[in-house]
Amino acid sequence: MALRGGLPTESGAVGVEGPRLVEEALRSASPVRAVLFSESGERHHARLAPYLDRREVSIPILRTTDRLFEGIADTEQPQGVAALVIPRSFSFDDISRSPSSTAAPLIVVLAGVQDPGNVGTILRTASAFGATAAVASPSGQSGTANPFAPKSLRASAGAALHLPLLTGMALPILLAQFRATGIQSLASSSHASAENDRPLLAPWEVDWRQPVALLIGNEGAGLPEEIERSADARIRIPMSSSVESLNAAAAAAVLFYEAARQRSSAA
Numbered sequence: 001m002a003l004r005g006g007l008p009t010e011s012g013a014v015g016v017e018g019p020r021l022v023e024e025a026l027r028s029a030s031p032v033r034a035v036l037f038s039e040s041g042e043r044h045h046a047r048l049a050p051y052l053d054r055r056e057v058s059i060p061i062l063r064t065t066d067r068l069f070e071g072i073a074d075t076e077q078p079q080g081v082a083a084l085v086i087p088r089s090f091s092f093d094d095i096s097r098s099p100s101s102t103a104a105p106l107i108v109v110l111a112g113v114q115d116p117g118n119v120g121t122i123l124r125t126a127s128a129f130g131a132t133a134a135v136a137s138p139s140g141q142s143g144t145a146n147p148f149a150p151k152s153l154r155a156s157a158g159a160a161l162h163l164p165l166l167t168g169m170a171l172p173i174l175l176a177q178f179r180a181t182g183i184q185s186l187a188s189s190s191h192a193s194a195e196n197d198r199p200l201l202a203p204w205e206v207d208w209r210q211p212v213a214l215l216i217g218n219e220g221a222g223l224p225e226e227i228e229r230s231a232d233a234r235i236r237i238p239m240s241s242s243v244e245s246l247n248a249a250a251a252a253a254v255l256f257y258e259a260a261r262q263r264s265s266a267a
Contacts, residue, residue, distance in 0.1 A: 001152040004073070021158050023047065038061070041079060114143070118155075120157075124159045131266075132167070135165070139171060208262040
């Protein structure tokens with residue numbers, strides 16, 4: 001059920017499938033409840049052996065037939081290895097803390113991003129460019145896709161298991177918490193600036209070396225208007241007039257690249 005339905009088990013475990021994702025799960029700090037090999041999947045055992053054969057870790061190894069594995073797998077051509085993993089839980093204090101004395105918090109907030117592929121890609125991109133944490137939050141009538149659903153996990157290439165991730169906190173509360181802890185909230189916007197609005201900042205006009213939380217909204221509707229107004233600043237990627245907006249994951253990549261460029265030059 002965890003593999004096919006993408007829903008956590010009663011113990012909170014989620015299904016991870018494929019040698020690469022199982023390896024990422026074993027490398028992460030998330031507890032692994034069991035690893036399952038099919039007959040043909042045994043060929044991946046040697047790759048995972050350094051993680052499975054550690055004396056200090058006792059992970060149950062289960063085996064089944066190729067036919068049964070294909071029946072429970074979420075992918076069309078399963079590779080015969082899967083795991084049950086319990087994602088770590090984090091509080092706001094955890095994600096707002098500086099990970100080191102030199103790096104300020106850089107947080108990505110997924111606010112109503114509904115496509116699991118976009119959710120995973122944004123987490124992978126943010127992690128690649130130095131994000132320190134992530135938040136998956138509902139936005140208006142739009143919930144954010146489960147970061148631990150099979151498609152999200154595959155798109156994140158395991159980043160969802162490594163990046164500190166807070167789920168479920170409402171956006172107004174989240175913004176208030178950011179303000180109280182000195183983290184600047186940036187609302188990504190695809191709308192032109194109206195006469196009475198605050199100006200839209202270009203990516204290079206933001207000081208990404210300071211504590212920053214970047215809000216990415218729903219693929220079609222973007223961020224709710226009241227959230228854009230409540231954020232500390234609004235940011236928009238300058239584009240050709242013939243293009244209305246970028247895909248949510250593509251926009252995140254552009255913005256986090258600029259963040260990484262500034263933060264690396266300051267290091």
